[in-house]
Amino acid sequence: MFETINMKILLPELILICTGLAVILLDLVLRKKETVAFIGVAGALLSAYYNFSLMSLGWSGAVFQNMFVLDGYSSFFKLIFYISLIITIFISLNYIKTERVSSGEYYSLLLFSASGMMIMAGAADFMVLYLGIELMSLSLYILAGIMRERRTSNEAAIKYFFLGAFSSAFLLFGISLTYGLTGTTSIIEVAEALNRLGPAGRNITLIAVIFFVTAFGFKVALVPFHMWAPDVYEGAPTSVTAFMSTGPKAAAFAVMGRVLFYAFGALQLQWSAIIEPLSIVTIAVGSILALSQTNIKRMLAYSAIAHAGYASIGFLPGTQEAFAAMINYLMIYIIVNLGAFAVVVIMRREGIMGEELSDYSGLAKKNPLVAFLMLIFMFSLTGIPPLAGFIGKFYIFMGAVEAGYTKLVIAAVIFSAVSAFFYLRVVVYMYMKEAAEPSVLIVPHSVKLVLAFTSIMAILLGIFPSVLLDFARASLLG
Amino acid sequence: MVPLSWYIVLSAVLFSIGVFGFLVRRNLIMIFLSMELMLNSVNISFVAFSHYLQSMTGQVMVFFVITVAAAEAAIGLAILIVFYKNNPTLNSDEINLLKG
Amino acid sequence: MTLPQIFFAYFAVALTGLSLLVVTRRNPVHGVMWMLILFIHVAGLYLFLNAEFLAAIQIIVYAGAILVLYLFVVMLLNLKKIEKERKFQHIWIVGLLVSVAFLTLLIPLLGKFSVYPPPGEYSVERINSEGQIMTVGRVLYTKFLLPFEIASLILLVSIIGAVVLSKRKLN
Numbered sequence: 141m142f143e144t145i146n147m148k149i150l151l152p153e154l155i156l157i158c159t160g161l162a163v164i165l166l167d168l169v170l171r172k173k174e175t176v177a178f179i180g181v182a183g184a185l186l187s188a189y190y191n192f193s194l195m196s197l198g199w200s201g202a203v204f205q206n207m208f209v210l211d212g213y214s215s216f217f218k219l220i221f222y223i224s225l226i227i228t229i230f231i232s233l234n235y236i237k238t239e240r241v242s243s244g245e246y247y248s249l250l251l252f253s254a255s256g257m258m259i260m261a262g263a264a265d266f267m268v269l270y271l272g273i274e275l276m277s278l279s280l281y282i283l284a285g286i287m288r289e290r291r292t293s294n295e296a297a298i299k300y301f302f303l304g305a306f307s308s309a310f311l312l313f314g315i316s317l318t319y320g321l322t323g324t325t326s327i328i329e330v331a332e333a334l335n336r337l338g339p340a341g342r343n344i345t346l347i348a349v350i351f352f353v354t355a356f357g358f359k360v361a362l363v364p365f366h367m368w369a370p371d372v373y374e375g376a377p378t379s380v381t382a383f384m385s386t387g388p389k390a391a392a393f394a395v396m397g398r399v400l401f402y403a404f405g406a407l408q409l410q411w412s413a414i415i416e417p418l419s420i421v422t423i424a425v426g427s428i429l430a431l432s433q434t435n436i437k438r439m440l441a442y443s444a445i446a447h448a449g450y451a452s453i454g455f456l457p458g459t460q461e462a463f464a465a466m467i468n469y470l471m472i473y474i475i476v477n478l479g480a481f482a483v484v485v486i487m488r489r490e491g492i493m494g495e496e497l498s499d500y501s502g503l504a505k506k507n508p509l510v511a512f513l514m515l516i517f518m519f520s521l522t523g524i525p526p527l528a529g530f531i532g533k534f535y536i537f538m539g540a541v542e543a544g545y546t547k548l549v550i551a552a553v554i555f556s557a558v559s560a561f562f563y564l565r566v567v568v569y570m571y572m573k574e575a576a577e578p579s580v581l582i583v584p585h586s587v588k589l590v591l592a593f594t595s596i597m598a599i600l601l602g603i604f605p606s607v608l609l610d611f612a613r614a615s616l617l618g
Numbered sequence: 619m620v621p622l623s624w625y626i627v628l629s630a631v632l633f634s635i636g637v638f639g640f641l642v643r644r645n646l647i648m649i650f651l652s653m654e655l656m657l658n659s660v661n662i663s664f665v666a667f668s669h670y671l672q673s674m675t676g677q678v679m680v681f682f683v684i685t686v687a688a689a690e691a692a693i694g695l696a697i698l699i700v701f702y703k704n705n706p707t708l709n710s711d712e713i714n715l716l717k718g
Numbered sequence: 719m720t721l722p723q724i725f726f727a728y729f730a731v732a733l734t735g736l737s738l739l740v741v742t743r744r745n746p747v748h749g750v751m752w753m754l755i756l757f758i759h760v761a762g763l764y765l766f767l768n769a770e771f772l773a774a775i776q777i778i779v780y781a782g783a784i785l786v787l788y789l790f791v792v793m794l795l796n797l798k799k800i801e802k803e804r805k806f807q808h809i810w811i812v813g814l815l816v817s818v819a820f821l822t823l824l825i826p827l828l829g830k831f832s833v834y835p836p837p838g839e840y841s842v843e844r845i846n847s848e849g850q851i852m853t854v855g856r857v858l859y860t861k862f863l864l865p866f867e868i869a870s871l872i873l874l875v876s877i878i879g880a881v882v883l884s885k886r887k888l889n
Binding site: 619620625626631634635637641642644651652669684685697 | 757784792865
């Protein structure tokens with residue numbers, strides 16, 4: 141009954157989990173709390189190293205009776221998660237001290253959430269998928285509310301928790317219907333069983349797909365399931381928001397792709413038809429509602445909603461090419477978004493929250509380098525060439541036009557132009573308004589590293605677009 | 619013999635009542651209870667499928683769903699208590715510090 | 719109506735009625751009490767479906783641990799003003815419409831559910847020959863080992879969360 145379990149495949153996740161455990165324990169004995177953070181980063185780097193060496197040695201495959209896989213698909217997403225995790229740890233170092241958050245639990249919860257995301261990316265069975273989603277989400281609910289004295293943080297945690305649990309119930313209902321139709325929860329076997337079923341039970345399969353899309357729509361914050369995102373992003377601690385808007389969003393897309401493409405590949409036309417109106421409404425609502433925001437975290441939340449809409453256009457053609465464009469877009473968006481949040485984090489100093497747009501007035505005179513980097517990030521988020529954001533949107537739109545969604549792409553381009561208003565408003569504040577108070581901006585070394593990395597990637601990926609896209613295509617093929 | 623569809627319809631009815639409770643109630647604890655109702659309805663459907671399809675996967679899935687529900691209850695109630703300490707109300711429409 | 723169908727009809731009516739009672743009670747303690755009876759009925763339904771281990775787990779964990787936790791929290795948060803407040807939100811019509819839409823869409827489609835895939839290997843006789851717990855245990859520790867381990871992590875996260883959110887401030 142027992143077969144040799146190939147534990148090597150789980151090594152990256154195991155390393156990250158053990159790092160999380162080590163962080164909780166060592167937090168009790170270490171005096172200098174930054175060491176704990178560096179242990180976290182070391183663990184993440186070690187895990188990444190093993191992941192990519194396993195892939196390059198050809199060790200990919202399934203383990204635990206096809207419940208978990210290590211393949212190109214999951215490795216690309218894991219790269220996104222590693223970047224998100226490491227950058228979040230770096231920008232949290234000083235932020236945590238200012239906000240007086242207990243560091244051991246914070247970093248270990250970040251690590252557990254990242255492990256949950258990696259389990260989500262590599263899941264080949266609905267049970268493991270659900271448990272990975274829950275592991276990631278539960279850690280995030282706690283992280284959103286970890287600044288206990290702050291009422292905004294409490295509110296963010298409550299809203300995130302209730303809506304996240306609601307969406308998990310929908311996901312479970314979808315899984316139960318799928319299990320009832322096919323007798324199995326393994327994604328590959330579900331696909332085979334649905335093929336064998338043919339047109340019988342097609343209605344019920346469609347209901348299951350609707351439940352899945354609803355649940356993933358909540359996680360990704362597609363309209364009309366986006367209600368939680370602005371409040372949660374605004375209320376949570378800024379470093380947690382940086383993490384939430386990048387890693388978990390990509391993880392939700394990973395799971396969505398795994399389920400829709402691999403399990404429900406037979407119903408591709410139907411779920412494309414369901415997602416199409418959702419994407420365009422998401423882009424519209426995200427872009428329009430961002431125009432009136434004065435809080436930069438809230439504005440970045442609506443921008444995240446709009447970007448999720450742009451990314452979900454990659455689902456519509458239903459081809460691997462379009463999906464490669466989508467994961468390319470996600471990687472670019474996440475790097476740039478982390479850079480923008482890094483700037484927001486350093487605006488928080490003693491006595492100043494730094495979250496209103498007016499706090500950015502005159503930044504160009506106070507600290508010209510930071511202002512210039514923020515300009516790069518804002519331009520990239522808008523999609524102005526030659527920065528990376530333009531390349532991401534270009535490939536997605538091209539894939540959609542080739543599949544015949546021309547009207548959708550025209551609308552998306554129009555909203556892209558509309559989005560310039562609120563992104564460039566930040567640039568206007570930085571460069572053309574006078575500073576309210578002459579306080580100095582301290583940029584910690586870790587954040588300097590983050591800003592350098594993200595801005596350089598934003599420029600490089602814009603100038604050499606095909607590098608990332610070819611890597612994405614190769615990953616999807618295995 | 620009870621047909622399988624009766625169980626699934628019962629599960630759907632309970633799920634809908636849970637959704638109704640979630641969307642309609644003001645008190646946060648009652649919203650939380652409605653969520654537990656939704657999870658229970660899904661559990662019923664899993665166990666029914668497990669019996670009629672003669673497969674153990676459903677029962678094991680219920681095992682994990684109950685575990686996660688317990689973990690969620692602990693975290694959710696902790697969040698509720700922290701919220702209540704700062705803000706002594708449990709009505710969902712009075713949570714409007716973050717506008718929108 | 720055969721005897722099993724009568725039993726099922728009782729469970730169905732009881733569960734539906736109890737769930738309606740749970741979501742419409744004003745006092746959270748009353749809601750929790752009705753929920754307790756609902757959980758016991760669900761455990762009865764599991765017994766009916768030959769899932770004895772799950773019935774026991776349902777009562778021990780759900781009714782015995784989770785509901786007790788709820789009751790503790792409800793008692794801790796001293797809610798005195800409940801009687802004078804509104805039960806439902808202002809826009810309760812929307813919630814009612816959404817759930818009625820759910821019902822009208824789901825019931826006709828799900829009413830035609832029949833058993834599609836070929837039957838698996840765990841028939842009632844086989845489970846009863848080995849014993850419930852043996853079967854569940856055998857499957858849980860061999861085929862579903864990975865989810866089991868992840869579930870243990872989820873419980874750890876929940877412990878960390880509960881402690882970090884509710885501990886007293888350290889000076």
